Structures are given as structure tokens and as C-alpha cells.
Amino acid sequence: MTTTRKSLMILKLLLLVAILKSCDSNQTKNSSTQLQEKSAENSQNAVFQPNTLFEQTHSNLDGMVTEFVRKIYQDQSGNIWFGTNANGIIVYRNNSLKSFYINEDFNKNKGAVRAITEDHKGQIWFATSSGLIKFDGENFKVYSEQEGLQAKELWSVFIDKNGLIWLGSTEGIYQFNGDKFSKFKLPKSEVKKPSPMLANNLVFKFLQDRNGTLWLVVDGNGIYKYENENFTQLTKETGLTDNNIADIFEDRKGNIWIGSFNGGVSKYDGQTFTNFTKEGIIDGNEVYNFFEDHQENIWFSAENYGVYRYDGKNFKQFTSKDGLATNTIQSIFEDNKKQIWFGTWQGLSLYDGNEITDAKAKEPWVK
Numbered sequence: 001m002t003t004t005r006k007s008l009m010i011l012k013l014l015l016l017v018a019i020l021k022s023c024d025s026n027q028t029k030n031s032s033t034q035l036q037e038k039s040a041e042n043s044q045n046a047v048f049q050p051n052t053l054f055e056q057t058h059s060n061l062d063g064m065v066t067e068f069v070r071k072i073y074q075d076q077s078g079n080i081w082f083g084t085n086a087n088g089i090i091v092y093r094n095n096s097l098k099s100f101y102i103n104e105d106f107n108k109n110k111g112a113v114r115a116i117t118e119d120h121k122g123q124i125w126f127a128t129s130s131g132l133i134k135f136d137g138e139n140f141k142v143y144s145e146q147e148g149l150q151a152k153e154l155w156s157v158f159i160d161k162n163g164l165i166w167l168g169s170t171e172g173i174y175q176f177n178g179d180k181f182s183k184f185k186l187p188k189s190e191v192k193k194p195s196p197m198l199a200n201n202l203v204f205k206f207l208q209d210r211n212g213t214l215w216l217v218v219d220g221n222g223i224y225k226y227e228n229e230n231f232t233q234l235t236k237e238t239g240l241t242d243n244n245i246a247d248i249f250e251d252r253k254g255n256i257w258i259g260s261f262n263g264g265v266s267k268y269d270g271q272t273f274t275n276f277t278k279e280g281i282i283d284g285n286e287v288y289n290f291f292e293d294h295q296e297n298i299w300f301s302a303e304n305y306g307v308y309r310y311d312g313k314n315f316k317q318f319t320s321k322d323g324l325a326t327n328t329i330q331s332i333f334e335d336n337k338k339q340i341w342f343g344t345w346q347g348l349s350l351y352d353g354n355e356i357t358d359a360k361a362k363e364p365w366v367k
Contacts (some may be wrong), residue, residue, distance in 0.1 A: 065090055065097060065359070069343030072333035073116040075124060080335060082343070083113025089126060089133075095364045102140050106130040114155045125165065127154035132167060132176070148181045149174060155198075158206035160214065168203030173216070189221045190233050191243050196220030197261075207248045209256070217245045223258070239273040241266060249290030251298055259287035259300060281315055282308060291332040293340065301329035307342065323356030325349050 071083035079093040088111045090099045101107055106128065115127035126133040131144035131152050143149050151169035158166045165176040166184070173184040186201060194200060196219040207215040214226040222235040222243045236243055241263025249257040256268040264277020265287040276282045284302030291299045298310040306319035306327045319327050324342060331343035340351040341359065348359035 065092070065348055067346055068330065069348055070330050071113055071116045072331045072341050072343055073118070073124075074333065074335050075118050076122050078336055080341075081116055081124060082348075083116050083126060083128075085112050085330075086110040089113055092363070092365060097365045100140065102130075102133060103142055106133070106142065115157045117157055117159055119159055119165075120163065125157050125159070127157035127167065129153055132157065143176075143181075149176075150181075150183075156203055156205055158208075160206075160208050161212065166203075166206050166214075168206065168216075170199040170202050172199075172201040173203055186216075186218065186224060187231050187233075189218075190237070191221050191235050194220040194243060197244065204246065205248050207250060207256075209250050210254060215248055215256070217248050220244055223248065239268075241273075241275050241278065246286065247288035247290055247300075249292075249298075251292050252296055257290050257298065257300070259290065261286050265300060265302075276315070283317070289329060289332045291334065291340075293334045294338055299332050299340065301332060301342075304328055307332065318351070318356060323349060323351075325358065 065082050066084045066087040068085035068087075069082050070085050071081075073081045073083075075081065077093075079091050082090040082092070084090060088099060088102065088107060090097060092098075102111065105111075109130065112129040113126050114129075117125050119125065122137065124135040126135075129152070131142055131149055132154060134141045134143070144152055149167070151167070151171035151174060153170040154167055155170070156166075156168035160166065163178075165178075167174040167176065167181075173186065174181050175184050176182075189200075196202065198219055200220065202219040203216050204219060205217040207217075209215065212227070216224040216226065218224055220243055222233060222240050223245055225232040225234065234240055240258065240260070242260035244261040245258060246261050247257075247259040251257065254270070256270075258266045258268060258273075260266075262285050264275060264285050265282055266273050266275045266277075268274075277285060277287070282302060282305075284305040286303035287300055289299075289301040289307075293299065296312070299307055300310075301307045304327050306317060306322075306324055307329055309316045309318070318324060325344040325346040325348070328345045329342050330345070331341070333341045333343075335341060338353070339362070342349040342351070342356075349356050350359045350362045352362065
């Protein structure tokens with residue numbers, strides 16, 4: 001069985017586990033929850049029992065944030081937020097780690113955080129396995145069916161240039177204007193026999209480019225471009241290497257980078273697709289987690305092959321031999337210290353421009 005097929009099976013199994021657990025949980029009593037914090041230092045010696053099918057090697061946290069960090073985001077105040085696969089929401093601020101109690105449904109079912117973003121007011125939004133969560137600086141609010149969001153399993157959240165919030169869920173696409181949720185419908189797919197991993201209209205990633213065009217990565221159906229209420233669909237027929245797209249990103253030069261589950265990494269300059277995997281430059285067919293650092297280097301991960309950095313001319317590969325905790329990376333982010341963070345299957349790694357080390361060796365949260 002190939003690595004890609006294993007990854008697809010794992011994703012489906014994780015979704016099934018989350019749905020079954022959600023059915024057994026009590027209905028959320030309060031959607032707005034007063035912020036409650038507990039120091040991660042107090043729980044470092046506790047036995048670590050994550051809700052994940054991936055092999056774990058640590059018996060306790062021992063100074064780690066968690067073993068599976070899916071998303072990393074630094075807000076306007078400099079706080080670093082970690083979205084985990086089984087340990088909910090964790091923040092790093094004032095040189096210490098804090099985890100949060102959101103509500104019974106989220107914490108009891110070891111809520112997974114799949115995306116994090118921030119609006120112009122400084123409010124933090126989380127797409128999770130328990131619905132949409134907002135942090136306004138003091139309180140957490142959970143939006144789910146009671147608030148009109150008829151979907152619980154969210155995989156993406158995006159705020160466009162007009163402040164409209166877009167959500168990708170297993171029940172389709174939702175828009176939220178701050179008051180109410182509405183369903184957004186895609187046209188019929190041009191893919192004849194789509195093979196979605198989770199759901200046919202699930203959007204894994206939204207992107208609004210410099211021209212205002214919205215790009216939607218749709219599970220098993222390639223990419224939809226939405227501009228002036230008109231749709232254009234990109235598929236294998238029109239140049240994509242795969243209809244199962246994992247990630248999309250626009251660099252500062254206006255190039256669109258596309259990572260797929262089966263076809264590697266491509267760059268689209270508006271006219272031509274260049275596939276670096278097909279050309280033998282990049283190893284690994286499963287590519288995602290694009291990020292551009294302050295020097296305009298493009299970073300991305302390749303499943304089981306670590307991460308790559310592209311300086312505009314050449315690609316450099318970093319693996320566990322270079323200090324990464326594992327060669328499977330779930331998130332990449334640069335903080336305001338110009339450190340590159342890597343969320344791996346076995347904790348966090350940091351690159352300071354010279355070497356890659358365990359995050360706890362660089363940051364003072366356990367000292």
C-alpha cells in the first residue's frame with residue numbers, strides 16, 4: 001500500500017472517530033464560554049493519551065506543546081497559537097504555555113483544530129471538529145448548529161478582503177457575515193469520476209489572490225476560481241497534475257503554488273504550470289504547508305521527505321538528519337523573531353537560520 005493511500009485511509013478513519021465521538025457527547029449547553037486557562041507546566045508529567053491513529057513515542061509531554069501540531073499562527077500581539085490534532089487549542093505567551101477549556105463537547109472529545117486566522121479586530125477564529133470557534137481576547141464562543149451553522153466538521157476558515165468569513169466543511173461551504181450563516185453552492189463539477197477523501201464539496205483551502213479572485217481547493221474536484229460571480233474550474237484536464245489538491249498559495253511575485261496528494265508540487269505563473277516533482281527535483285507526491293518567509297523563500301512539506309526551501313533558483317531539502325523531529329510535517333510558520341516553526345508528528349522543531357532543533361531548546365517555556 002502506498003504512503004498516499006495510507007494517508008487517505010488515516011484521514012477517513014480520523015473523521016469517522018470524530019463523528020462517532022460527537023454522536024455520543026452531550027449537546028453543548030453554552031456557546032459562549034468564559035476564558036479558562038491551565039498551565040501546561042502542571043500537566044507535563046501526565047500520561048499523554050491523544051486521540052490519534054498515528055504512532056506516538058512519548059509517554060508524557062516533557063516540555064512539549066503536544067505531539068501533533070496541525071496549525072501554527074502568531075497574532076497581532078505576538079502570541080503564538082497552536083492548533084492540535086487531539087489536545088485542542090494551546091497558546092504561547094509571556095514565555096509560558098496555556099491550554100484552554102472551551103466547552104464540554106470540544107474538550108471531552110479532544111477537539112481537533114484544522115485552521116486558524118485573525119480578523120481586523122484582532123479576534124482569532126478556529127476551524128475545528130466541533131464547529132467554528134472565536135476568541136475575542138477574553139472569551140471563547142463556539143458556533144455550531146444552535147447558532148445556525150449546520151456543519152460541525154470544519155477543515156478551513158478564511159476571511160476575504162470584505163471581511164466575509166468562508167468555511168469549508170464536510171457539509172459544504174458556508175459564509176458568515178458576523179450575524180448569520182448561509183450556504184454557498186458550487187456549480188456542477190467537471191471531474192467525471194471524483195475521488196474525494198472526505199466529502200465531495202469540502203474545501204480544504206481558500207485563497208484570495210492580489211486581483212481579488214477567490215481560489216477554492218475542493219476535495220477530489222481540483223480547484224474552483226470564483227470572480228465576479230463566475231466560476232472557472234481547474235482539473236487534470238486543464239493542467240493540474242491531480243484532482244486531489246492539498247494546498248494552494250500565492251507568493252509575493254504573484255505565482256500560485258499548488259500542492260497535491262498524488263501529483264507533487266506545481267507553480268502556476270498565470271499561463272503555464274511547472275511541476276517540480278515530475279521533473280525529478282522534488283521527492284514525494286504529497287505536498288502542502290506552503291509558507292513564504294521574510295527573505296521570500298518558499299517553504300513546503302513533502303510527506304515522509306521533510307521540508308523544502310526554494311530561494312527562487314534552487315530547492316534545499318531538510319530532513320530528520322538535519323534536526324527535524326520527523327520527516328512528516330503538518331505545519332510551517334515564521335514568527336516575528338524570524339524563526340521557522342515546524343509542527344511535526346512528534347512535536348515542534350525550530351529553524352533559526354543556522355540549525356534545526358527541538359523548540360523547547362530555543363524557547364523558555366520549560367525553563
